[in-house]
Amino acid sequence: MPTVLKRIQPAVIKYAQIIEQVTRVDVEIVDTRLDRIAGTGIKNTNISKSMANEGRIYNYVLQTGETCYIDNPKENELCRYCSQKEECHELTELAMPITLGEERIGVIGLICFNQAAQARVAANVTAYREFTKTIADFISTKAYEYQESLRTKQTMDVLNEVISHVAEGVLLLRQDGRVQGANTSAVNQLPGIELLGHTVTIKETGDTILDQKEYAISANDRTIVCYGEMITIDSPLAGYDHIFLFNNLKNVKSSIYQLTNLDQEQGVSQIIGQADNMRQLKKQIRKVADSSSTVLITGESGVGKGLIARVIHSEGARKDKPFVSVNCGAIPDTLLESELFGYVKGAFTGADPRGKIGKFEMADKGTIFLDEIGDMPLYLQVKLLSVLQDRKLSRIGSNQIIDIDVRVIAATNKDLVTLIRENKFRRDLYYRLNVIPLLIPPLRERKEDIPALIQLLLKKYSRLFSRSTMTMEPHTLQILKEYSWPGNVRELENTIEFMVNMSDSGVLTTQCLPENIRHYHDAGLPSDHPAEEETAQAGNEGIVKLKDLEKEAILHALSVCGETMEGKQEAAKRLGIGIATLYRKLEKYR
Template identity: 45%
Template sequence: MMSGILLEIRETVDKYAAIMSKISGVDVEIVNEQLFRVAGTGIFEKLVNQDMSTEGYAYREVLKTGKLQVIYNPGNAPICAKCPRCSHCTEKIEIAMPIRAGKKTIGVIGLVGSSDAQRSTILADEATYLGLIEQIASFIGSKAIERIDQKQKESMRSALECTVNHMEQGILILGQSGTVTMANRIAVEQLKLEQCKGLQTVLAPTGDNLGGQTEYLLTVGKKTVHILGETYQPAQADENYAQVLVFTRSCDLRKKMYALTAAVTTGSIVGGSEATRQLRAEIEKIAASTSTVLITGESGTGKEIAATEIWRAGNRKDQQFVALNCAAIPESLLESELFGYVKGAFTGADPSGRVGKFELANHGVIFLDEIGDMPLYLQAKLLRVLQERKIVRIGSNQLIPIDVRVIAATNKNLKEMIADGKFREDLYYRLNVIPLSILPLRERREDIPDLAELFAMRYASRFGKGQCRIPAETMDALVRYPWYGNVRELENTLEFMVNMSDEQGVLGLDTLPRDFFKAAGFAPIHLPTPTPPAKEAVMPLRDLERREIKKAIDAFGDNTQGKKQAARSLGIGLATLYRKIEEFSI
């Protein structure tokens, strides 16, 4: 950093060289530590910006030792011995003063007398000249240090900007008045502003704490957003760097949490039956709407797949799809799963708080499966959310506006539950704005071949079995089966069949589960009874023993060495083998 510092403060160097020359009445040159002439007066004025590395032996010594050199007889002094101009030097006296920046020598001031008169003048008041040149060297060194400090600050600022611009969180550095002094790239993007610097900010805590961070309402200029973050005060704060705000927009945190927890059902609505074609057409019509949908149908018919198809076909396909099975979560935890909670909301709660499913689904779609299993007290809260489009986290009093499309599903008869007082009638009508019914698989048997082929291909690929084929008689059995478990049962059956298939991948009748033909209302197919293997005759042990001994002798030879090997292979001693050979007349 220091090697070229005199070039960076050349204006200052030129000024002091001119002052020095005018006061002393002699010529002045200033070189940097690479022996490059930075400034010069008089005879040196036209030689500025020249390399002096092949000469300047006195300057080289000063740079090496950091000590003043006064040469009273240039050309004859020992320091001049290697100089190419030693024998014809025109200089009469020379003073070489080091310029230091801290402990480092960064250049040399050369005061050169080229006449006897100049030599006499310098010698007449040598101490004054030395003091003057030392003072000028000190001034230049101070300016160099100032420039070095400035470069270090610029470098640190550049490194800081590079660091904060590569952080995943938004960072605002605020002055004492709340004005933005600096903002990283993420902060500008999250706030959706062209630039933040110079804008006034207002930071107001909401009182909630989520993910271990405080929630604030941040106003920057005319923009107000919900954020989660913390503020820090630098140890040596000044009016421009009084506070650092590290934050994440609440909606961005929700997206990250969604990405970590989302498990969207894959697949699509398959089948060519009239009922399935009509279902696809209805989904196409309602996909772009924001109205609530209630999907009904038996368990296993594919209600979640229908919900994801609505999401994918609609204008919210680029937003979150959040699914929650109301029957799979304990009643005591269901409210917190739906609406979230803040720090300290209840005993046993995560101390960092939690974002609920409705917040996660904001601007997207929430799928509430098995809605008929939701307890009555939660039904009332859900009704209020659907009416007001606002939620309140457990333990908080802050109303959070949401924009969520709700799709609910159930395999129960909600009207019967209303009559029994187990489901709220007002919630039913709020959910049933767009009813969507999925028929059981046994009422749309035309879909079974397509579904069976799909599942066979899926599991054959998953298990590395290549191509699987379903013969006509097997497909006929699958079509005639009642499928009380609907599509889910069909998929499980095909998975079993692929596991049981042979090397040719044929999913024959023999690959079907054993209880397949015992299903109620299904005419069994009689599989051919396999022919039992022929019974093998029992051989007496004496004959078996004689056969194996003869086999061993034939294999290893009837010489002594062969018999030793035969005895070892039979697991008997050599003497026993000889006795058996004689006994069996081998």
């Protein structure tokens, strides 16, 4: 690792040149490794090379902190054992330490190679000492400034790392509004606004909510209202002048909606559905809610497996105890084990020095919900099986056995039996999980529930967007009832949110429908036909251009997966294209 003088070498070289210009004596400056950092005259060679073989005097100065004035080279005690003594041409040397606090960080050497220089130094030793001491102090100050700037930079690096992990949106801004940094939450909350490297306008509106100021963020002819705080940073090393912490209007109002719990029913009554298959599901939930047996919830993506898990918990005897949810498909394999079972201090490189409690321990006496269980790696399935059998676990890096009392609810949209045949899921774990199987029917198999779901969602998003409760014209409702909803309730919710945003009045019409649903209806296609069969089913008069099919497939995928960054990544995955390709095509189609 470079020494402090090596890090500020250009400045040290300038100070050496100043000393030489004033004293007309050759100058050499070395660091604590006895590497030559700067030199003038005869010493202006081998810069950055080690002077250890001829640096006995410098080494003595570094060890003692004393200034040495030697006017009898070769005869001086410090020169007696020097290996370069016979080749030495120095007549006089003045060596002075450079200190930083209590630490010696280098040595300045003034060296005379001719009698004229020797005579000048001899006649003015005190003045030469004082001048050299002043330059040594200048170098020390420069070194201190460098170390302080390094410490500040390290602090800012830590701050930036923390910022990237906070849940609020964070923008790092220059005085002119140019965005120097943005965390993932900020990108997700400001769709359609280019951030990093671009300039945004942020103005207070004068309103407040939950004691937070309201701001309007504008760029690219788009304005998004948010609530937060602008913090001024007084550090030139930060690279930015302000930190803006915020949540957009939707997130803030959504939190209020959840906190106030307006008109929100609890237990099985939360489940909207009067279709026969949903009535049967509700009966099953009521029967198993008080049990401690493991439940396996299956169903397509978007049917509401998480809601069913919470309902089972809230209906049962453990409703006042913790409900801990873990998405096994969203956490990297390398982190999932520590998330589930925790670890002790020093268990692995990068671990929290205080250790960490796992999700199973957090759910003790309550319920743990293992979503996307089909994505759990095989090596973790073994440990999970052991926990399910014995209701005991040990944290990573520990031999201590911990007893747990937890109910397990697992969920997946995959066919676990097929995964077993493919050796991707353990048969014994499947039987441990599948004690009480619950199958959630897809929305296309309970279409009579669609009007009630739409009514609930209209009420939610009308309140969320500060509008009077909206209604839907009958023809539009019929179109939605006929659609097959491959994304199930999640797609339906995204669709209603989209329509409320697009509406100019209190009534949702066909003009508010997403393009993919309107396309299916206008083309006269049965809504439950797979996308890959559309052209064949349409007949000659219903032939659709390939670019339109591509556009429709992309927009449909987004309506199912959502417009968030994670949603777009999932959409790209399902479409079989890269995320960069998806963004490029979106620019063309929007």
